Amino acid sequence: MNAEKTLPSYLEQSDAVRERFERLKARPKILEVKGLDKVFETPKGQTVALKDIHFETHRREFLCVVGPSGCGKSTLIRILAGLDAQTGGDVLLEGKPVKGPGRDRGMVFQGYTLFPWLSVKRNVMFGLTVNGMGFQEAERQALQWLALIGLEKFAEAYPHQLSGGMKQRVAIARALANQPRILLMDEPFGALDAQTRAKMQAHLLEIWRKIDITIVFITHDLDEAIYLADRVLVLKAHPGEVQELIEVPVPHPRKMEQFISDEFLATKARLEELIYAYEEKEEGADEDEYDYPDMPRLVEVGDSVD
Amino acid sequence: MSRTNWFSVQTELSPKAKTVLGILSFVLPILVWSIVSYVPAVWHPLVQITDPGSVSYLQVDMRMPRGPFEDVVKEAEAEGQAPPQGFPANPVYLPAPHEVASALYTAFVTPPPSRDMPWLHESLWHSIQVIFWGFFLSSAIGVPLGVLCGAYAPISRLTEPFVEFFRYLPAPAFGALAVAILGIYDGPKIAIIFIGTFFQQVLIIANTTRKLDGALTEAALTLGAGNLQLLTRVVVPGVLPDLYRDLRILLGWAWTYLIVAELIGTTSGITWFITQQARYQHFENVYAAIIIIGIIGLGTDLVLGMLAKRFFPWDRNGK
Incomplete structure (x- = not known):
């Protein structure tokens, strides 16, 4: 790769970044994933979606999971949430095995999953009241969470009156209101336009700084992963396995300007190498790959758009 | 307002067009019913008797098919007797709109x-x-x-x-x-x-x-x-x-x-x-x-x- 000649290695960390990672790793482990397997039974036989996944996250860590399509990112996060069951291995949350969904793990989905029949405020109150909190206390807390995401003015609005970005902000507030130990996010900004997505990323970092929350964030957007994450877990597909766990050398606090810094570009080059090199190897297996056929010219010679 | 293409697939109509068409959906069947009822040239297969004339088996307000009625009239005329009178009518099972409208009130x-x-x-x-x-x-x-x-x-x-x-x-x-x-x-x-x-x-x-x-x-x-x-x-x-x-x-x-x-x-x-x-x-x-x-x-x-x-x-x- 030519780019690597001029860029520093992604493994090079400034002193500040190294110290930060040392502090991070000294914190207690929130989530431990040990030898996780997931095998789907299909009519054509068994499909191994995840194979022997190991990783752990520490308190207040921001972990991004990236990988080519079909690497089982979504399956992984659904297992962490307890929505799917693994076929082997363990998921431990603060040392206790995860069994089924629970309020200790909040989740934000890619699609909009706000309850359309509830106002924004009632949506945020939902987790609190199903867990037995009284209405008034739940309402008070919900309003605080809405203030945190800057949507207190929309407390009485219905979800269909909100934009996509606002809906996802409410979904984040709804998940956080339960005060989970960990927030699982499955490509939460995937359906948003580029501008909104950038705002949401900055907003999420802001929230993460302010409260005691560990985040596991799935994305296929490499810039997003580097911008947000402390560490990036890179998976490969067929079967889904851990390829590398990258410590992002970009210093905190993160800013948009860092997108062109050397550390950022070096990390991105490494991620691209891991993911695209792999995809090229798998060419044809992936439905997104498309070989352009020789296209006949359908306009007159000389009638050129270049 | 631009001209609307009425038959573009899965296209919403303007509120005005919706109202007009909605009213038409009722008006059109009533219009057909009125034409059949009030235009004597349309259908009217029967004759309602207004005057039986010399024909003993006919009564006022009786309805009979047009063909036999014309035969009876010819017969009576040939014998030099008073022919029965009548006007074209629909069968009794198809009353005219105004009759039904008044029935809507009188029935109550x-x-x-x-x-x-x-x-x-x-x-x-x-x-x-x-x-x-x-x-x-x-x-x-x-x-x-x-x-x-x-x-x-x-x-x-x-x-x-x-x-x-x-x-x-x-x-x-x-x-x-x-x-x-x-x-x-x-x-x-x-x-x-x-x-x-x-x-x-x-x-x-x-x-x-x-x-x-x-x-x-x-x-x-x-x-x-x-x-x-x-x-x-x-x-x-x-x-x-x-x-x-x-x-x-x-x-x-x-x-x-x-x-x-x-x-x-x-x-x-x-x-x-x-x-x-x-x-x-x-x-x-x-x-x-x-x-x-x-x-x-x-x-x-x-x-x-x-x-x-x-x-x-x-x-x-x-x-």
Whole structure:
């Protein structure tokens, strides 16, 4: 790769970044994933979606999971949430095995999953009241969470009156209101336009700084992963396995300007190498790959758009 | 305003065009009916006698086919006697719009032929009660059962195959049985409407419930909702607007069972009125009664539709 000649290695960390990672790793482990397997039974036989996944996250860590399509990112996060069951291995949350969904793990989905029949405020109150909190206390807390995401003015609005970005902000507030130990996010900004997505990323970092929350964030957007994450877990597909766990050398606090810094570009080059090199190897297996056929010219010679 | 292309597929109409077309959908059939009734050249296969002349077997207001009438006229003229007079008429079973319109009014103010018989509004009220109880009893069991079937696969498998079988059995076929069990008055009528509605209802409600977005229940699970809370706080409110729409459609079906139901045991309600009037060939009254049923049905549905907007302000597919 030519780019690597001029860029520093992604493994090079400034002193500040190294110290930060040392502090991070000294914190207690929130989530431990040990030898996780997931095998789907299909009519054509068994499909191994995840194979022997190991990783752990520490308190207040921001972990991004990236990988080519079909690497089982979504399956992984659904297992962490307890929505799917693994076929082997363990998921431990603060040392206790995860069994089924629970309020200790909040989740934000890619699609909009706000309850359309509830106002924004009632949506945020939902987790609190199903867990037995009284209405008034739940309402008070919900309003605080809405203030945190800057949507207190929309407390009485219905979800269909909100934009996509606002809906996802409410979904984040709804998940956080339960005060989970960990927030699982499955490509939460995937359906948003580029501008909104950038705002949401900055907003999420802001929230993460302010409260005691560990985040596991799935994305296929490499810039997003580097911008947000402390560490990036890179998976490969067929079967889904851990390829590398990258410590992002970009210093905190993160800013948009860092997108062109050397550390950022070096990390991105490494991620691209891991993911695209792999995809090229798998060419044809992936439905997104498309070989352009020789296209006949359908306009007159000389009638050129270049 | 740009010219609209009326026949572009899946394109919304302007509110004005909607209103105009909606009115036309009623005006056009009435227009056809008026042409058939008032333009003598159109149809009018009979002659209504105004003066029997010398023909002894003819009476005033009698209707006879045009061909034989012309023969009779020729015969009388040939014998030098007074020919019968008449004007082109439609069969008695097709009254003109104005006759039906006036019947719509007079049917309500005309006292019943004998004292122990009900007035029209009493007959109607009786019918509405039969519909109400049949539909209410069906919904009271059918809606919860349908929601449970839609939410829980074991209940669905335990219920739906049999319900699927039963819904093919024509409700009126249970008429005699219903009379034997429930007597001859309102019991068997309510039972027929119940049978006609219930089995469809369970299946439709179950299907509607199954269509609830699974992501919503998953979101609720990750928020810590328990199984019962999932049902009461996600599934039921989530499908409520669609359930309401289903019930509006099912209520329409319940009306279609009314006439058959009311013929069972002692004939009652609007059906009694219709059969009575038909027996005496007061077809304008028969049409009036049928139109009243239509007006009540459409009116109820419109009111329920407007209430839906009140009940479910968040509902996006609703009208």
